[in-house]
Amino acid sequence: MLQIMNIGITDVAVIGGGLAAMYAALEASNYDKSVVIISKKPVGRSGASVISKSVHRFPPDHLKEKLSYKNKIIEAGRYINNRDLVDTFVEHASQKMDNIEKLKVGLNFKEKLIDGKNHKYFAACKPKMGKHLTIPLSNIIKTKDNINIMEGYMAVQIVIERDTVCGILIENKNRLYFLGAKAVVIATGGGGYNYIQTSNTNDLTGDGYAMALRAGLPLIDMEFIQFYPYRTVYPFQHDIFPDIFSHGAKYLNEKGERFMDKYPKKELENRDILSREMFFQKEIYLNIEDCDKDFMKEECDDLYDNYLKYKGEQIKVSPVAHFMMGGVKINADTSTDVRGLFCCGEVAGGLHGANRLAGHALTETVVFGHIAGEESAHYAGSKTKISVNFVKEETANWVPNIGEESPTNIKNILRRNMWESAGIVRNEDDLQRAKDKVEELEQQIKNLKPLKLRDWIECQNMIQTSKMIIDSCILRKESRGAHYRSDFPEEDINWQRNIIIN
Template identity: 30%
Template structure:
């Protein structure tokens, strides 16, 4: 196995919105910065797929809006499980970060007055979601990419990071991974390392996430000794596509409901007001459970969903503000100007993740996290529009404080570490009974059937047992050596991370004996005051709790 080595000051793992913003900020300090990505740079994360918008309390449309109102909505929507300091930072810094995006070249929709336009999103008291039609994330990533190129930041793509470099004192000094094109070992020596790898939507077979979201960052952080918190809090977006199978789970943006889309069951009933007075603009956890309930009680469509209808809107509104949705459904033979969409919930966002402080530091020296890879900002449920803001607010903070850490960083690598990692990877190439992709599918079905929208102790414990069985089967995986891009190797490495994170999600779901936000326990359907605390997991100690 050949080796390729990079020396840098700041290593950013992940090339999405948070990763690019972190790299741009670190570069401002005159440092050498490298971005490494498992997929293609700028194109493989979830930011570019985000459609709806970016929350910032500019108060251009509703003059009564304020950062305080944004904070209150965020805490209320998060079931008050949020880290209040992180939530405050999000709402206070979001407007300035959006202005910076504009300076990079991002264009957001504006009113005739020239001020930014803002649309309503679920769980928000006022209209504060800035947007670019229904392709906001794509617009952001285009601008961030151009700024990364202008700053001459090095990017390395199609390298799967398999472990963080650590010394005997637990300090991180970079990372190592495998080139998916050559299977060479790729080593990054860095004084500060930022995890910005996003979430783990592909723990489930139906997800809106990019293919790369298999919990890699959570796994890297966990194995390095970092705290993970609130891992049970997995958001299911209420509206994903239902068919064809190749498009199942693809996001149908909340902007559809923000612009006036109506949810209707198979009996022709607009049902959301039965569940929440805010109707279609209730928070995502409420809407997802309502849709699930309609389907389970026999009021779903033939394909197992409900209808999302915008046919009452003027065609020009759909063409201008929902252009991506119009084209997305036209591709499968549906004209949303004339007929309703069929939708159902899809795994979308992890509110939990690596525990950070306001400087994006983890409890592991020299290690930082930002974006969906970090937890605590959103609590038990994320408001639509807060994720894109989070990428910029905490991406910038991670880059700033990781850069400041460079001068004082200490690290001494044990050479045996690399030998051990190389040996571990080589052992994956063997004959066996199962291809990695087969075990991936088995794991996804376990999670979907037992650890999804509605949870119960019996099914959660059954899932935990099944996860352990899959882990045992991994010892009998078969992995052929191939020339060129090795999908089997990628599947095997991702499966290791997925099994670990699935176990942590399930354990946390068992521990939390209440329903709060996205975590709904049918056997504990009430929110309980004594559970207004985060569950913190660490590989070296029993679970702990953080009162909120």
């Protein structure tokens, strides 16, 4: 059994290195609290944020517009969104985006005229690359004397005593450490790397979901995975800015047919519909011959450069696992059922319901990252001391001894299994096969003695996350939003509710 070394105490510990984690850490630091960020990869270069298109869509600060926006979110979520989270998002988004603008981190804002006054509604970097936002933000964080960064460290387990958080178990180079914390914010992002075809980076292994489960927290809406229908796979890999379909771009199948012609919004239909239609085609190609080239050069110059580089070649596209609508069940103030434990960003569930509107993922990090930072700081301020002496080696008795083996093959089998049997189109037989295979892999990982402990923990987290996804998919015997079952192809009013698993 591995020994655990105590490494100190902080007011607020933030787990993650992407936008939600950085916003939470920055906000908590503004209340003169000591903050520690624990991130597997370099802060500002972690998770989905850094490879995003940097696009933020949000409701203008106008009453009528907010009401309309709220209805669009709920309609996209097929009426099972957490209304408190939706209200919070809509009410605070514009103000929080104003706060981000003041940081001068490279976002360019667009406005539209409403009732004689200009209102912001959109923001992105130029060019539209997430790193042009995440890296400047990380540079600001590094100037804060009360924020310490632990890069290359992985949070393994939330340590709890009497339903109250008291710290985090952390791994680095096959060693375990305990960091005492008055408050903890989980901002680890999603788990898209569970699928072999994904836009996610390889650090998004469902760590936050698995830690939450080990802490006894419920997960909500885990069956809803958004498969992103806007990604080229050959001759170059690149996300596609969806707005180009309003300027002449289109998808064609192997027969040269525009298969989305039967839908009013064409390629701008809800992502679940578009991904499903793409799934049923043999091949899909992006045709941008008739696209407004001035618009492309202005709004997606990197895609335009690739278009020129590979001119004459067909640009093949495919849907990929992109975003998890489900996650840890939270309250509107980002608190959870464990006192002192908060969650924000993609790891939290409930805001989006059965599907997410385009451009809301990064705005979600702004709104709820700030709230998590503020609330965790206030909570930490109410605590005079925490328990740190009780942490024993038994706390991590589920962690294996070090050996010579690698779980890489188990990871790869798991990822293929999830794509083939719990992907875009699902049915009872495939889901049951997926469940059986995951249970088989779970037994294999239990008996494995890894050369690198982190690889084993990530694999364990992927298995736990996959089990929750599959169980939720099996339970929901209908099709709704991003969850499509060929054996239950219709939406059922009796299933206008959430599945909660713990």
